Amino acid sequence: MRRIAVVGLVLAMLFAMAAPAFALPGKFSFAPGIYADGTAYSSRKVADIPAPNAHNLQSFDMLVGITNGVEGQLAVAEAGPGNPAYNGGRWYEVPATWSDGATPFLIKSFDVLMEQVSLGNLSIDDSNPQFLECPLVPVK
Numbered sequence: 593m594r595r596i597a598v599v600g601l602v603l604a605m606l607f608a609m610a611a612p613a614f615a616l617p618g619k620f621s622f623a624p625g626i627y628a629d630g631t632a633y634s635s636r637k638v639a640d641i642p643a644p645n646a647h648n649l650q651s652f653d654m655l656v657g658i659t660n661g662v663e664g665q666l667a668v669a670e671a672g673p674g675n676p677a678y679n680g681g682r683w684y685e686v687p688a689t690w691s692d693g694a695t696p697f698l699i700k701s702f703d704v705l706m707e708q709v710s711l712g713n714l715s716i717d718d719s720n721p722q723f724l725e726c727p728l729v730p731v732k
Contacts, residue, residue, distance in 0.1 A: 626668070628669035633729060655683040661696055681725055681726050684721050687717050
């Protein structure tokens with residue numbers, strides 16, 4: 593009986609030491625991190641994923657991080673929950689930079705972001721996109 597108790601204790605200790613290896617990295621934060629369709633969402637990167645191919649390119653939404661934005665600027669997503677175009681958190685992530693002479697302001701929607709790109713006020717660098725999965729959840 594004592595041998596069973598010792599074996600059980602050893603197994604429990606081994607499981608306790610191995611458990612963190614199976615947990616997702618980092619704690620989830622419900623702090624704002626991404627604007628989508630004018631709403632702030634929180635998120636956590638789940639995984640890097642392979643670049644899309646010709647068959648699944650449409651299943652990614654663009655996620656734009658403004659490198660020199662105003663205070664409080666979050667990344668801006670092409671679509672978010674409730675938008676029929678939202679692809680569930682599969683992102684094509686690229687940086688954008690305000691141009692010299694432009695007056696930065698807080699951008700919360702992809703349409704406004706793309707308008708600023710078309711006016712030459714923002715430039716998007718898509719030369720080295722990152723492909724990742726991170727679902728959007730409401731800010732608490």
